[in-house]
Amino acid sequence: MSASTPQPDSSVRPADRRVSARIGAIAESATLAVDAKAKALKAAGRPVIGFGAGEPDFPTPDYIVETAVEACRDPKNHRYTPAGGLPELKEAIAAKTLRDSGYRVDASQVLVTNGGKQAIYEAFAAILDPGDEVIVPAPYWTTYPESIQLAGGVPVEVVTDETTGYKVSVEQLEAARTENTKVVLFVSPSNPTGAVYTRAEAEAIGRWALEHGLWVLTDEIYEHLVYGDAEFTSLPALLPELADKTIVVNGVAKTYAMTGWRVGWLIGPKDVVKAATNLQSHATSNVSNVAQRAAIAAVSGDLSAVHEMRTAFDRRRRTIVRMLNEIDGVVCPEPEGAFYVYPSVKGLLGKEIRGKRPQTSAELATLILDEAEVAVVPGEAFGTPGYLRFSYALGDADLAEGVGRIQKLLAEARD
Structure with a gap:
């Protein structure tokens, strides 16, 4: 069970509290934060591929x-x-x-x-x-x-x-x-x-x-x-x-x-x-x-536009599931809806990858961003550590390139 909203410190005068306990307890949106970081790195000239944002890559009809x-x-x-x-x-x-x-x-x-x-x-x-x-x-x-x-x-x-x-x-x-x-x-x-x-x-x-x-x-x-x-x-x-x-x-x-x-x-x-x-x-x-x-x-209007998007998402869904499951230590169930996969990466935690041993999915996500220049969201953001979320609402070429980089990086994992 999650804790209820924290109560303000009664020993502090109300006028001296700069941010309320209620608002101070709000966590930043992890998905938006990952997306913002990926965009900032791209703007700085780094070839980052982002799997963080949950938004279609298609224009509005x-x-x-x-x-x-x-x-x-x-x-x-x-x-x-x-x-x-x-x-x-x-x-x-x-x-x-x-x-x-x-x-x-x-x-x-x-x-x-x-x-x-x-x-x-x-x-x-x-x-x-x-x-x-x-x-x-x-x-x-x-x-x-x-x-x-x-x-x-x-x-x-x-x-x-x-x-x-x-x-x-x-x-x-x-x-x-x-x-x-x-x-x-x-x-x-x-x-x-x-x-x-x-x-x-x-x-x-x-x-x-x-x-x-x-x-x-x-x-x-x-x-x-x-x-x-x-x-x-x-x-x-x-x-x-x-x-x-x-x-x-x-x-x-x-x-x-x-x-x-x-x-x-x-x-x-x-x-x-x-x-x-x-x-x-x-x-x-x-x-x-x-x-x-x-x-x-x-x-x-009719749903022809969403039918076209769904066809593309379905193709990408099958591609990303196949590619992720080719990585030792990753278990990726095939999703039946939306445009996300949520693979378990527990089999990789604690292994050495380029001199580091990530102990959590958050640390692994940071390593992937730093070493492969690919942005993903760790399971900690969704209440279940040990997983990564990938949005496959991005172009086919970027999807293949991004997961390919991760495959290459994680192939180096050693006990």
Whole structure:
């Protein structure tokens, strides 16, 4: 279990505290930090290849960009609009949700946010009171526990590994449940592992949550990025009786290659959405109108662009899994969704590589960056040391070159 937000030192005068205990406890986003370091090194002339950032390497489709250009010229988009989102976008999101996941919702159940991160924070802030526990399967995306703690909650980690495909069982969830448990986090497809729960597995978790009256926050941002025989399952569509205590988080970032446009949303019961909207009205007010107009075009259009991206991601997925598994000491399960692999590197820890003996995956990631000029994110960032996360949302040539450099470096590992 993670510790709750630290309390300020009562021996220090409030006026002398420069940063609050609440904000001082927030960890920097490891994925963004790795990406920023890789970009800085490239800007300095080093041939760094980055596997850190979770964003498609494709441009936003032209028809979406053109919609934004037109929106810039329309004076109505130069003004404030409703804090909860443009009515037209909320209607379009409701229609898209029914089309893509079979979940019927009303526009009044939608809050448009500045990206998925704001949706996640506001969802937790709307339903958590101090001390409420949230069960968080690990490996987890770095933002989840930070958002929970900022909202006053306590993240309770349930660790999974490659032997179960990084999927949590009902038995593990039940073992973690206490009288203070309020929410279970459900993410499929997963960041950082690419794990996808089967329909039966998702239903079992949903029924367990129902049985115990728990809330579910489900992050569906990678809904369209599944491969092979894997299928995306939306919990409230699968179990309509769960909908009254389910919050769905989604956005345009991954499906439409729109990470920089910053448009996400949450869908939930009307009273929770109203509360989260009130919070947003004081935090940021409305999302950029131009980005919202672009998002209308995205969610209302067809999915041909994402189909093309998925084909490329699938090809890269198979390539990176094969190349990583050729390295002695690396075990890389084949992911079924998203655009990440999460190999175990435990077999390399403690071995000598160019005069160093990395004892942790964080030290190994540093060594790889220094010696091979390849940026990856260590498992410590996701709650499970001993692993590395690679995003394969980068060009085929860079992918092959980057993993090839790592193969060459790690081939030197000696006992």
